[in-house]
Amino acid sequence: MSEEADLTQEERRHEERSRKHKAVVDARIAAAKVDKGLVLVLTGNGKGKSSSAFGMVARSLGYGRTAAVFQFIKSKEDVGERAFLARQPGVSWENCGEGFTWETQNRRRDIAMAQAGWEKAKLALADPEVSLVVLDELTYLINYRYLSLDEVLPPIRDRPPMQHVVITGRAAHDELIALADTVSTIRDEKHAFRAGVRAQIGIDL
Amino acid sequence: MSEEADLTQEERRHEERSRKHKAVVDARIAAAKVDKGLVLVLTGNGKGKSSSAFGMVARSLGYGRTAAVFQFIKSKEDVGERAFLARQPGVSWENCGEGFTWETQNRRRDIAMAQAGWEKAKLALADPEVSLVVLDELTYLINYRYLSLDEVLPPIRDRPPMQHVVITGRAAHDELIALADTVSTIRDEKHAFRAGVRAQIGIDL
Numbered sequence: 169m170s171e172e173a174d175l176t177q178e179e180r181r182h183e184e185r186s187r188k189h190k191a192v193v194d195a196r197i198a199a200a201k202v203d204k205g206l207v208l209v210l211t212g213n214g215k216g217k218s219s220s221a222f223g224m225v226a227r228s229l230g231y232g233r234t235a236a237v238f239q240f241i242k243s244k245e246d247v248g249e250r251a252f253l254a255r256q257p258g259v260s261w262e263n264c265g266e267g268f269t270w271e272t273q274n275r276r277r278d279i280a281m282a283q284a285g286w287e288k289a290k291l292a293l294a295d296p297e298v299s300l301v302v303l304d305e306l307t308y309l310i311n312y313r314y315l316s317l318d319e320v321l322p323p324i325r326d327r328p329p330m331q332h333v334v335i336t337g338r339a340a341h342d343e344l345i346a347l348a349d350t351v352s353t354i355r356d357e358k359h360a361f362r363a364g365v366r367a368q369i370g371i372d373l
Numbered sequence: 374m375s376e377e378a379d380l381t382q383e384e385r386r387h388e389e390r391s392r393k394h395k396a397v398v399d400a401r402i403a404a405a406k407v408d409k410g411l412v413l414v415l416t417g418n419g420k421g422k423s424s425s426a427f428g429m430v431a432r433s434l435g436y437g438r439t440a441a442v443f444q445f446i447k448s449k450e451d452v453g454e455r456a457f458l459a460r461q462p463g464v465s466w467e468n469c470g471e472g473f474t475w476e477t478q479n480r481r482r483d484i485a486m487a488q489a490g491w492e493k494a495k496l497a498l499a500d501p502e503v504s505l506v507v508l509d510e511l512t513y514l515i516n517y518r519y520l521s522l523d524e525v526l527p528p529i530r531d532r533p534p535m536q537h538v539v540i541t542g543r544a545a546h547d548e549l550i551a552l553a554d555t556v557s558t559i560r561d562e563k564h565a566f567r568a569g570v571r572a573q574i575g576i577d578l
Contacts, residue, residue, distance in 0.1 A: 183479065186477070186478040187478055197571070200566055200569050200570060200572075201571060202569045202571065203570070203571065204570055206565050206573055214557035215413070216415055216422075216559065218428070219424075219429050220421035220422075221424075221428065223424030223427035223429075224575065224576055225428075226427050227424065227454045227574075228574075228575035229453075230452070230455065230456030230457035230458075230575075231574050231575055233575050248431075248432035248433065248436050249431055249432045251435030251436070268398075271395060272391070273387075273388050273391040275388070275391075300576075332575065332576050349563070349570065350420055350563055352419035352421045352560065353562050354419075354558070354560075355417070355557065355559075356557060357556035357557065358553060358555055358556040359555050360554035361401075361405055364405050364406060365407045365408070366405040366406060366407065368408065368409075368411060369433075369436050369438075370432050370433035370436055371429055371537050
């Protein structure tokens with residue numbers, strides 16, 4: 169008796185259910201035919217927003233594609249992701265910040281850095297050779313009014329049609345969410361920090 | 374007149390608020406003194422769970438650390454993250470699946486692959502030389518009863534104390550959440566797929 173003929177009743181039911189489910193999923197997949205550059209927004213107060221953006225950089229590199237990363241809050245010294253990804257062929261990396269506003273305590277200087285960073289980001293957003301643009305912690309620059317929506321939205325909207333953009337940060341503005349193709353809100357259910365664990369190398373840094 | 378002396382009233386208020394906020398944040402950071410290997414669970418139905426795990430692999434590599442990745446659903450062909458990260462020094466990578474259950478339609482075979490994958494994952498979870506273990510889509514194996522909690526929880530709980538574990542997948546079991554140090558639930562607010570866009574290279578694949 170073959171293995172196939174030897175299925176239990178439960179296994180047979182599972183096979184039948186799976187076949188039906190597959191038909192539904194396949195139909196949905198067949199209906200999705202469009203290829204386009206996406207705007208993804210990763211927001212919310214939970215852990216995983218920036219790391220998800222960097223995972224997409226890794227994915228892109230798997231296809232030999234290029235990525236331009238702009239970190240609008242973090243300074244150069246902070247970051248493991250920079251140490252590894254910035255040295256990869258096809259990746260450009262700019263740190264356009266000096267820490268959060270309560271660290272720098274100088275609004276004028278923060279605004280100047282944000283504006284200078286955004287000028288560089290605009291060049292990437294106009295460059296069809298760049299497959300993926302990461303705008304890490306961009307939401308804060310809008311929420312703190314370091315950059316206006318009128319400055320931020322048009323270069324994203326008018327970018328090359330196949331270029332992907334990933335935007336991270338808490339409390340994404342409604343206009344960013346409206347512009348996005350995909351939005352994930354990452355909710356903080358539990359965080360080691362509240363149990364007295366400091367930021368861990370390779371996880372948080 | 375120096376630049377500092379030339380602050381507007383709003384800038385001065387900002388500086389004052391920032392100073393107070395910094396005191397609060399600094400006190401919280403000072404209170405978090407513990408270093409330990411973390412269990413992170415990234416769950417929910419939104420985009421960004423697996424990519425976040427791979428971003429943490431990239432971060433770890435920035436410090437010359439090692440990572441072992443187990444993909445319990447995806448087969449070898451699917452993945453850009455594998456193409457890039459698996460070839461990095463210090464990374465081991467196992468694909469222990471052949472697609473979702475409705476794809477394979479063979480429960481017995483899915484269980485056998487899950488069990489074989491878990492045997493390999495247990496070796497990584499017992500190895501203090503591995504800094505980070507990624508258990509991608511592990512939640513489904515528990516939810517489909519391919520693996521029991523009695524098989525899964527003890528090796529995670531008893532791992533080397535400084536080893537980090539990242540678990541991804543929808544609908545994480547309560548016992549996994551209880552075991553975790555950090556849990557993020559990623560909510561799907563909006564997804565390009567529902568607007569007819571298929572999975573995009575470098576973003577979804």
